[in-house]
Amino acid sequence: MAQHDIERIKSLLGTHEDFPKKGIVFKDMFPVFQDPTAVEALISNIVHHINSTQAEKIDVVVGLDARGFLFGPLVALRLGAAFVPVRKQGKLPGECASAVYEKEYGQDVFEIQKSAVKPGARVIVIDDLIATGGSAAAAGELVKKCQATTVEYVFIMELDFLKGAEKLDAPVYSLIHL
Numbered sequence: 390m391a392q393h394d395i396e397r398i399k400s401l402l403g404t405h406e407d408f409p410k411k412g413i414v415f416k417d418m419f420p421v422f423q424d425p426t427a428v429e430a431l432i433s434n435i436v437h438h439i440n441s442t443q444a445e446k447i448d449v450v451v452g453l454d455a456r457g458f459l460f461g462p463l464v465a466l467r468l469g470a471a472f473v474p475v476r477k478q479g480k481l482p483g484e485c486a487s488a489v490y491e492k493e494y495g496q497d498v499f500e501i502q503k504s505a506v507k508p509g510a511r512v513i514v515i516d517d518l519i520a521t522g523g524s525a526a527a528a529g530e531l532v533k534k535c536q537a538t539t540v541e542y543v544f545i546m547e548l549d550f551l552k553g554a555e556k557l558d559a560p561v562y563s564l565i566h567l
């Protein structure tokens with residue numbers, strides 16, 4: 390991504406100390422959505438990256454509840470791929486696979502609808518931010534439970550000091566390193 394686009398997006402991010410718990414420095418990406426040209430730059434960069442690095446078609450973009458739902462469908466549409474949500478427990482009807490995980494400020498459970506991702510599918514997992522990597526690793530586990538393959542994890546922001554990428558079983562692409 391061009392350095393000036395990275396700097397513009399960084400300048401739009403909110404930073405909130407001690408949210409949602411004492412000791413956490415919360416990075417808020419919602420202000421980016423107030424600037425459509427910044428959103429366009431983000432989505433175009435991600436789509437260009439995927440198209441120029443993946444030799445084979447992406448079948449499914451999996452977005453993580455809730456902020457991954459803002460980016461995932463936009464990327465999926467441009468790739469001509471399906472969008473499938475991973476949701477917090479108790480929100481998805483039908484037969485689901487589940488994974489318990491730890492994230493930077495607590496524990497949670499993720500679920501996926503088993504019929505939504507076919508065995509053998511090539512999947513991109515996308516979210517706004519990777520901190521400890523617990524959420525993304527749980528999503529990767531769910532993709533495996535569907536007998537599909539995560540070919541890359543994509544994030545807008547990566548908190549490098551938490552080394553979350555080390556928990557993941559496929560390459561990681563993050564637009565902004567903090």
Ligand SMILES: O=P(O)(O)OC[C@H]1O[C@H](OP(=O)(O)OP(=O)(O)O)[C@H](O)[C@@H]1O
Nearest residue numbers: 454455456492493519520521522523524
């Ligand atoms: O790398 P980790 O330590 O696992 O943390 C990253 C996750 O935490 C945030 O979501 P959160 O669970 O707060 O949910 P929200 O999107 O519903 O606010 C963020 O959007 C990621 O999904």
Ligand SMILES: Nc1ncnc2[nH]cnc12
Nearest residue numbers: 414415416417493518520
């Ligand atoms: N520091 C942080 N800011 C925003 N979202 C997060 N999810 C986990 N850690 C986070």
